[in-house]
Structure formats: structure tokens, C-alpha cells
Amino acid sequence: MKRIINKVAVLGSGVMGSRIACHFANIGVQVLLLDIVPKELTPEEEKKGLTLESKAVRNRLVDGHLQAAINANPSPLYRKSDARLIKTGNFDDNMKDIATADWTIEVVVENLKIKKLVYDQVEQHRKPGTLISSNTSGIPIHLMLDGRSDDFRKHFCGTHFFNPPRYLKLLEIIPTPETDREVVDFLMHYGDLYLGKTTVLAKDTPAFIANRVGIYGIMQTLKAMEKTGLTIDEVDRITGPMVGRPKSATFRTLDVVGLDTTVNVANGLYQAGEKDESRDLFQIPGYVQQMVEQKWLGDKTGQGFYKKTKDAKGKTEILTLDLNTMAYGPKQKVKFQSLEALKPIDDLRKRVKAFSAQTDKAAQFFNETLFGLFQYVSNRIPEISDELYRIDDALRAGFGWELGPFEYWDAIGAREGVQRMIEAGYEPAPWVTDMLEHQKESFYIVENGKRRYYDIQTKDYKTIPGAENFIILDNLRGSRTVWKNSGASLIDLGDGILNVEFHSKMNTLGGDVIAGLNKGIELAEKDFRGMVVGNDGANFSAGANLALIYMSALEQEYDEINFMIKQFQDTMMRMRYSAIPVVGAPHGLALGGGCELNLHCDHVQAAAETYMGLVEFGVGLIPGGGGTKEMTLRATDLYTEGDIEYNDLKNVFLTIGMAKVSTSAKEAIDLGYLHKSAGITINSNRLLADAKAQAILLAENGYTKPVQRTDVKVQGKGALGMFLTGANAMYTGRYISEHDKKISEKLAYVMCGGDLSAPTEVSEQYLLDLERETFLSLTGERKTLERIQSILTTGKPLRN
Numbered sequence: 001m002k003r004i005i006n007k008v009a010v011l012g013s014g015v016m017g018s019r020i021a022c023h024f025a026n027i028g029v030q031v032l033l034l035d036i037v038p039k040e041l042t043p044e045e046e047k048k049g050l051t052l053e054s055k056a057v058r059n060r061l062v063d064g065h066l067q068a069a070i071n072a073n074p075s076p077l078y079r080k081s082d083a084r085l086i087k088t089g090n091f092d093d094n095m096k097d098i099a100t101a102d103w104t105i106e107v108v109v110e111n112l113k114i115k116k117l118v119y120d121q122v123e124q125h126r127k128p129g130t131l132i133s134s135n136t137s138g139i140p141i142h143l144m145l146d147g148r149s150d151d152f153r154k155h156f157c158g159t160h161f162f163n164p165p166r167y168l169k170l171l172e173i174i175p176t177p178e179t180d181r182e183v184v185d186f187l188m189h190y191g192d193l194y195l196g197k198t199t200v201l202a203k204d205t206p207a208f209i210a211n212r213v214g215i216y217g218i219m220q221t222l223k224a225m226e227k228t229g230l231t232i233d234e235v236d237r238i239t240g241p242m243v244g245r246p247k248s249a250t251f252r253t254l255d256v257v258g259l260d261t262t263v264n265v266a267n268g269l270y271q272a273g274e275k276d277e278s279r280d281l282f283q284i285p286g287y288v289q290q291m292v293e294q295k296w297l298g299d300k301t302g303q304g305f306y307k308k309t310k311d312a313k314g315k316t317e318i319l320t321l322d323l324n325t326m327a328y329g330p331k332q333k334v335k336f337q338s339l340e341a342l343k344p345i346d347d348l349r350k351r352v353k354a355f356s357a358q359t360d361k362a363a364q365f366f367n368e369t370l371f372g373l374f375q376y377v378s379n380r381i382p383e384i385s386d387e388l389y390r391i392d393d394a395l396r397a398g399f400g401w402e403l404g405p406f407e408y409w410d411a412i413g414a415r416e417g418v419q420r421m422i423e424a425g426y427e428p429a430p431w432v433t434d435m436l437e438h439q440k441e442s443f444y445i446v447e448n449g450k451r452r453y454y455d456i457q458t459k460d461y462k463t464i465p466g467a468e469n470f471i472i473l474d475n476l477r478g479s480r481t482v483w484k485n486s487g488a489s490l491i492d493l494g495d496g497i498l499n500v501e502f503h504s505k506m507n508t509l510g511g512d513v514i515a516g517l518n519k520g521i522e523l524a525e526k527d528f529r530g531m532v533v534g535n536d537g538a539n540f541s542a543g544a545n546l547a548l549i550y551m552s553a554l555e556q557e558y559d560e561i562n563f564m565i566k567q568f569q570d571t572m573m574r575m576r577y578s579a580i581p582v583v584g585a586p587h588g589l590a591l592g593g594g595c596e597l598n599l600h601c602d603h604v605q606a607a608a609e610t611y612m613g614l615v616e617f618g619v620g621l622i623p624g625g626g627g628t629k630e631m632t633l634r635a636t637d638l639y640t641e642g643d644i645e646y647n648d649l650k651n652v653f654l655t656i657g658m659a660k661v662s663t664s665a666k667e668a669i670d671l672g673y674l675h676k677s678a679g680i681t682i683n684s685n686r687l688l689a690d691a692k693a694q695a696i697l698l699a700e701n702g703y704t705k706p707v708q709r710t711d712v713k714v715q716g717k718g719a720l721g722m723f724l725t726g727a728n729a730m731y732t733g734r735y736i737s738e739h740d741k742k743i744s745e746k747l748a749y750v751m752c753g754g755d756l757s758a759p760t761e762v763s764e765q766y767l768l769d770l771e772r773e774t775f776l777s778l779t780g781e782r783k784t785l786e787r788i789q790s791i792l793t794t795g796k797p798l799r800n
Contacts, residue, residue: 003131003186005029005194009098011091011118012107013062016135016163018069020107022076023165025085026608027194027682032097035062037090062088076166078608078664095121103131105159112139119144123152131183133159137211138268141204142176153178157187160208162398167609169683170398171197172208192466196608196682198397205384206272207265209391210398212384213405215265216376217369217395219281221250222288224368228361232305232320237334238362239369243355244348244402251305255298263292278376287323296321303328336362348402349411356412356420370408371421377405378429381456388443389453389464406443414442431456446475471688473501473536482523488516496529496699497692506542507535509593509625511564514571517597524580530695530703531578533597534585534688540610543592544568546619550788553779561779565624565772568593572626573764576600579705581698585691586610587684591661595673596627602698605679605691606665612673613661618797620739620784622747623656624775629767631656632751634672636713646719653723653751657744710763714753723748739783746774 006029010021013035021031037058041050050057069076070083077083089097098104104126108118115134126132128151134144141158148156158174171191175184184201191199202208207215225235236249246253254262263284270282284292291297291304298304307319307328319328338358345351356367377391385391392404409417415436418428435443435454443454445461451472452461476491483490487504500520502513517533524531534540552560575582575597584598587607595612598604606612614623614631622628635652654660655671662668665680679694681687727744730736736744749755750770753762778784790798 003102003190005102005190007032007101009034009101009104010107011035011098011104011122012109013065013088014107014109015065015069016161016165017107018065019076019163019165020105020135020161021066021086022069022083023161023195025082026076026078026166027196028082029085031086032089032094032101033062033066033086034089034091034094034098035065037061037092058090058093059088062090074164074167075663076164078166078666079670082666091118091121096125098122099125099127101127101130103133105133105135107135110136110139112143115139115144116146119148119152123149126152129155131155131157131187133157133187135159135161138207138265140206141174145176145178154180155183157183158202158204158208159187159191160202162210168398168400169196169198170210170394171195171199172202172210172394172398173199174202174204174208176204192469192683193686194682196684198393198683198685200390200394200397201385202390202394203384206269209384210394211265212269213373213377213380213391213395214399215262215269216278216281217373217399218250218254218262219266220372220376221369222285223281224365224372226285227368228365230361230365231332232323233332234334234336234362235365237339238336238366242339242342243352243366246400255304255306257298258300259288259291259297259304263288277379278372287326290326291321306331336360338363349407352403352408352411353413367420367424370412371417371424371426373405374409374417374421375426375428378432381429381431386457387453387455410442410444435459446478449476449479451475469689470685471692473499473688483516483519485512485515487512488520490516490520490523492528493532493688493692495692495696497532497695498524498528498530499532499534499688499692501535502537502541503535504545506589507537507539507594508542508545509568509597510545510548511567514567517571517575521574521578521580521582525578528580529699530581530583532583532585532688532691532695533601534587534691536688537588539588539594540586540590541592541594541597542589543594543615544625546788547792549779550785550792553785553788556780558776558780562772562776565775568625569768569772572596572600573708573768576602577706577708581695581703583691583695583698585687586612586665587687591615592623592627593625596623596625596630599630599673600626602703603677603679603694604674605681605687605694606668606674607684607687608665608680608682609684610665610668611661611663612665612668613659613671614656614673615659615661617657617740617743617747618659618787619791620743620781620787621778622743622750622771622774624771626768626771628656628747628750628771628774629764631672632714632767633709633712633764635751636715639713639715646715646722649715649719649751650722653748657747708764711761712764712767713759713761714751714756714767715759716753716756718759720748720752720755723752739781742781743778746778750774 008024008029009032010017011034013033021033024031038060045057106118108114132155137160145153157179160172162168162170173187188199191197232251236251239245240247240249266282273279295301296303305321309317309319311317318331320331321328338360342351342355345354355363388406392406395401395404438459440454445452450463452463455462480492481489482492487510489501491499493499498520500516504513520531581602584601584604586598587610590610590612592615595614614627616623631652635648638648660671662671668674669676681690724745727741731741754770787798
């Protein structure tokens with residue numbers, strides 16, 4: 001059966017419901033968002049003379065929740081205008097309207113009785129054959145089927161989104177024995193392709209997969225903390241990015257999520273865990289119970305494991321809870337010899353192995369958490385999942401881990417991990433020992449560029465289903481790398497497409513990366529039919545290597561800076577005017593030079609979560625790698641006679657001058673960084689595959705090498721005067737500093753084509769030369785160097 005989702009009904013508009021509605025709007029789906037009717041008027045409604053029958057009153061809860069979501073930061077919407085796709089209503093007046101929905105998602109409170117009452121209404125109005133699902137995080141899915149019709153049962157499933165739905169990639173699909181297989185297959189595919197999720201098939205067991213293992217991990221961390229005598233600050237230092245976990249680590253995460261939420265799930269797992277060998281671990285420690293009783297729940301109550309306050313000078317200060325005294329004190333700096341030794345190790349797997357081999361208190365704690373985790377996840381198969389990769393997928397997508405439990409185990413070594421965990425008092429499940437006895441030495445292997453997992457039933461390795469839709473560079477480097485240096489690698493993606501991957505710190509653009517791009521074009525023009533610029537890192541590129549520019553400027557080596565900028569510009573132009581199509585694949589941060597690179601691609605296939613911007617103004621510079629030229633060219637192409645206000649040029653000037661960064665790929669289009677023809681990939685796991693497909697399409701459609709532009713119409717003194725007057729007014733009104741005024745004037749000079757007396761057609765190279773000269777002049781400014789130094793040392797620009 002072919003299904004098309006044109007409209008979704010979301011029942012329940014709280015934090016999760018409103019944000020699930022927003023995410024469907026993100027992908028262009030119409031949404032009907034419903035909630036209950038208030039039982040009382042507010043004082044404000046009484047003053048306005050409203051009654052309980054007034055529509056504004058009846059929809060007060062749903063409208064308020066939706067507006068709160070729209071105004072939230074970070075936003076649940078790719079662009080706020082997408083909220084127009086969401087129509088609100090209430091259960092009493094509008095439940096009948098779910099008859100027009102292709103999928104109805106229930107997101108009401110976690111109370112089985114209430115859910116059943118809602119389903120009674122749904123049964124009256126839902127169109128037979130349409131999907132119906134629950135977003136429950138803990139109530140057994142099969143319990144919701146009591147009293148339901150056969151059609152409801154066939155089309156009902158658990159669909160557990162993680163909060164916030166836009167940003168956390170996990171979507172657990174939990175069928176019942178009566179769910180039609182076609183429904184399960186559809187939801188797995190739709191969640192992946194359209195909603196951008198890592199869809200994980202879960203069994204109808206307590207807390208499903210991610211929360212079952214994730215909450216265990218948290219409780220095991222608390223146990224290991226007590227055993228080793230570490231503090232909150234020390235644990236968060238150990239369990240953060242150094243070991244592939246989010247910056248919020250353990251206790252900051254608990255504060256953000258809410259301690260009450262974690263306690264509720266842990267209590268539920270204890271109550272339902274009669275057959276769980278680790279059941280006692282889910283009992284809440286006394287200090288946690290005390291915090292809950294005192295309403296120290298985290299961010300929602302103003303304090304938890306951390307407390308934000310102000311010191312005597314009014315400066316914000318973060319205090320940490322001492323679990324021995326239950327009093328807050330200053331946050332402590334944490335230093336362990338084992339952690340210091342890890343800093344030079346870039347490869348996470350090698351870092352984990354090296355850390356685990358250490359012997360200090362930090363390493364002892366880390367191993368205690370890992371060995372307990374290894375025992376737990378091995379015992380959960382086949383209880384919560386028949387396949388081990390689903391557990392890893394769930395923890396990576398739901399909790400933001402860079403490695404799943406079995407991937408951590410592989411990093412240490414499956415056999416070595418078993419030996420060491422037994423020595424520490426933990427026991428792996430029998431199937432792990434059996435795997436090793438059959439000379440299978442790891443949970444995952446890579447063969448012919450494809451990752452395969454160990455299948456317990458067949459005692460052999462299997463390809464992960466759906467993996468053919470993804471391109472994972474990590475799996476290709478060993479066999480498909482055709483050239484590399486310290487900053488970039490060229491990898492053959494197959495089908496005549498070459499990929500340029502950066503692997504500098506934060507994927508910054510330095511000399512080695514530029515050399516890689518040039519080598520890529522050279523090889524692609526010779527032996528391939530297209531090129532993709534993309535990577536598997538956390539970010540596409542944080543921009544140019546500021547440290548190189550800063551050091552050269554300090555030494556007043558301006559010829560060297562001029563050479564670097566000229567080389568960057570020339571590379572961008574060579575990429576733009578090569579004989580093969582070049583497709584950019586930005587994701588995460590694509591700032592400064594990373595943005596400029598994409599400005600010069602033939603096509604851009606961007607991840608929905610792309611944060612793109614020309615941010616050079618913030619460090620006292622203008623875009624110098626062709627960014628000013630390209631944005632000016634795009635603005636002047638939009639210019640129409642009679643536009644005496646030069647609106648398009650002014651908008652671009654403000655975009656660069658305010659260092660605007662998009663909060664999504666859609667917003668990057670609105671800001672002009674991406675053409676309207678740019679592709680957007682919702683699931684970033686598919687990004688490189690989609691970019692490759694676009695490169696093939698351009699090649700097969702008869703790509704022809706473009707010709708450099710010589711007809712860029714710049715406005716000269718007419719527009720320049722307007723910009724200079726505006727900059728002076730901003731400075732006089734104390735909205736910008738004197739240095740900002742100077743940068744603004746120089747930016748305007750380039751964008752207007754210099755000191756031309758009348759509108760004139762110029763070449764791209766003319767604008768590039770102006771751009772480079774201006775960039776170079778600004779590197780000699782003391783205040784620019786102060787800003788760059790501030791960025792390099794503190795990560796924040798200095799406003800001087």
C-alpha cells in the first residue's frame with residue numbers, strides 16, 4: 001500500500017506535542033494540533049468579557065503552548081514562517097477534523113486511563129486505514145489496545161520521539177504483535193527519509209531501548225562515583241567530550257532534562273524489572289531523593305546539581321553541589337594525569353582505549369562505568385532487541401553519544417574487554433563468550449567499504465539494513481583513499497565521483513586543505529566526472545585558520561598573508577570554474593571560509609541543520625576568500641532599474657556586517673548564502689549520498705564548464721555614499737564602535753566597486769582584488785588583532 005503523509009494530527013500540545021508539530025511543519029506537512037478546553041477563565045479573560053465558549057478561551061492552552069514553542073531558543077522550527085502550516089484547535093470542537101489526517105499522534109500525559117479516553121474519541125472520527133501512534137516514553141504499548149477496533153489495532157504503533165524532536169535524532173518504533181508489518185516498515189522508512197531520524201525498531205519492553213540503557217548508564221555512573229569518591233565536577237569532566245559524550249556530560253544533562261524525569265523513569269524500571277539482574281541499581285540514592293523532595297530538579301526549578309548565581313560584583317557564577325554536605329560551592333577545576341595524556345589523541349576510539357588502560361582514579365571510574373555497561377547491554381539481547389546495532393544506534397541518536405556501548409567495547413577490544421570486566425567483577429552474556437570462541441574478535445567489521453555487525457542467531461556478520469543509503473567515509477578510508485595530506489583526503493565514492501574530506505581541527509581551512517581542494521579538482525578533471533566536498537565530522541568547517549593569519553600579522557608578514565588570501569581566492573575560483581561539477585555538502589557549522597567554499601560550488605546539498613554565515617566582521621575583517629565578491633554578485637544580479645534604495649545590496653551589506661549566521665539550511669537560503677535551488681537533506685546520515693547523487697545528475701545532464709563573469713554591475717559612488725552615511729549615523733548613535741565603522745566603510749567600498757563615479761560593469765577578478773586588498777589592510781589594524789587574539793584565547797570576539 002502506498003502511503004502519503006499530507007496532514008498529521010497531534011493530540012496534546014505540551015512541550016513534546018507542540019515541538020513534534022513544529023518538526024512536521026519543518027518538512028512541509030500540514031498539522032492539526034489539539035489540546036483540552038480550559039475549565040476556568042483567567043483574570044485577563046474575565047476583564048475582556050470573554051466566556052468559556054469564546055474560541056480564544058477554548059484554544060487558550062494549545063495556542064499558548066504553540067506560541068511558547070515558536071518563541072523558544074533554540075527554535076523547534078527551521079524558519080518561523082513554517083508555523084503557518086500548524087492549525088490549532090481543541091478536543092471538544094475539533095476532534096472530528098482528524099478525519100482529514102493521514103497520521104494521528106497521541107502526545108497526552110503519561111496516564112493510561114487518560115490515553116484510553118482520548119482513543120475513545122479518536123475511534124469515533126479517525127479515517128480507517130490511517131496511522132495512529134503514541135509518543136509514550138514508558139507505558140507498555142500493548143496496554144493501549146484494550147477495547148480498540150481491529151483496524152485501530154492493525155494501524156497502531158508506538159512512535160517515541162526524543163526531546164527536542166528537531167535536534168535529537170532518535171525515533172523509536174515500537175509495534176505490538178497486532179501491528180501490520182506494512183505500518184512498521186512505513187514508519188521506519190518515513191522517520192528516516194522525511195523526518196531525518198535514526199529510526200530504531202524497539203520491543204515493547206520497559207522504557208524501550210534508549211532510556212532503558214541510558215538510565216542504566218546514569219545510575220551506574222552514580223554508583224561508580226560513590227565507589228571512587230569523585231565529585232560532580234570531576235565526573236562531568238570525565239564523562240564529556242573527552243570520551244565522546246555531549247558537553248553537558250552527566251550532571252549538567254540531568255539538570256537540563258529535569259531530575260524528576262530521570263527519577264520517574266528509574267522508578268518505573270525498578271518496578272517493572274523483576275527479571276532485570278541489575279534491578280537494584282535503579283533504586284534512587286538518598287541524596288537524589290532529598291533533592292527531589294527539596295525541588296532541586298535542575299533548570300526548571302533554578303537549581304539542581306548546579307546552581308547559577310551572581311557574585312558580589314554581579315557577575316554570573318556557577319556553583320556545584322557537594323553531595324557530602326548538600327551545600328553549593330564554587331565550581332572546581334579538574335585535572336587528572338590520565339586525561340592530560342589524552343589531549344594529543346584525536347581519534348576517539350584510540351583515546352578511549354588509551355584512557356581505559358590508565359590506572360589513576362579517573363580511569364578506574366571510567367572503567368567501572370564501561371564494564372557495567374558492557375554487562376548490561378549484552379544481557380539485554382534479545383530482551384530489548386535482537387540486533388546489537390540497534391542498541392548502539394539508539395544511544396548515539398537519543399543521548400548524543402559518539403559511540404554506542406558495543407562500539408566502546410570494540411574500541412577497547414572485545415576479547416580484552418571481557419577479560420578485564422571479569423577481573424572487575426562483571427560477567428558478559430554467554431553469547432559474547434560464544435562469539436569469541438568462534439574467533440569473531442569484534443562486534444563490527446568493515447568489508448569492502450560496508451560495515452557489518454555480529455548477528456547472534458547466525459553467529460556471523462551481517463550488513464546493517466539500510467546501510468546502502470548512506471556513505472560513511474570512515475568505512476571507505478582504508479580502501480578508497482586516492483590521495484591525502486595532513487589536512488585533507490580524497491576518497492573515491494564510486495560511480496565517477498571524488499570526495500574531498502577535511503580532517504584539520506574543526507575542519508578549518510589552512511594550506512593543507514587548500515592543497516587538497518586543488519588536488520581534488522586536478523584528479524577529478526582527469527579521472528572522474530564530478531566532485532563532492534563533504535565530511536563526517538561534527539561540522540563542515542569553522543572557517544579559515546585564524547591562528548596562521550594572526551601570527552603572520554604579528555610578524556608583519558603581509559606578503560605571506562596576501563599570498564594565503566590570493567591562494568584561497570584562486571582555489572575558490574578554480575573550483576567554481578572547473579570542468580567538472582562540484583557539489584558542496586555542508587552540515588553543522590559552515591562559517592567564514594566554510595561558507596565561502598559553498599558559495600562557489602555548482603550545487604549545494606545542505607543538511608537541514610546547517611549553521612552558515614560570513615562571520616569575518618566579528619573579528620575585524622571582511623570575507624576575503626571570495627565571499628564579499630560572490631554576495632555582491634548575487635545582489636547586483638537582483639538589481640532592477642529604479643531601485644534607488646539599492647535594497648538587495650543593502651540587505652547583503654547588513655548580512656555580512658552583522659555577521660548573520662543561519663539557524664538552518666532554510667534560513668541560509670533566506671539570507672542568500674544558499675541559492676533557492678539548493679537541496680536540503682533532513683537526515684544528515686544521507687547527506688553525502690544525496691550530494692553524490694546531485695554530482696552524478698549534473699554530470700549526466702551535460703555539465704559545461706562556466707565562463708568567468710565580466711558583467712557584474714556595481715553601483716559606485718551613489719551606493720557608497722548611502723552606506724557611508726548609514727555607518728556614520730550608527731557610529732554617532734553609539735550603536736557601533738569606531739572600528740566597526742571603519743570595517744563597514746571598507747566593506748561598502750568593495751561592494752560598491754570602489755570609488756567609481758557611476759554604475760559600471762566589472763569582472764569578478766576586479767572585485768576579488770578589491771576584497772583582498774581590503775582584507776589585507778584590516779590585518780594591519782591593532783584592534784583587529786586584538787579581536788582575533790580574543791577569539792583564539794576565549795572563543796569570543798572582543799567588542800572594541
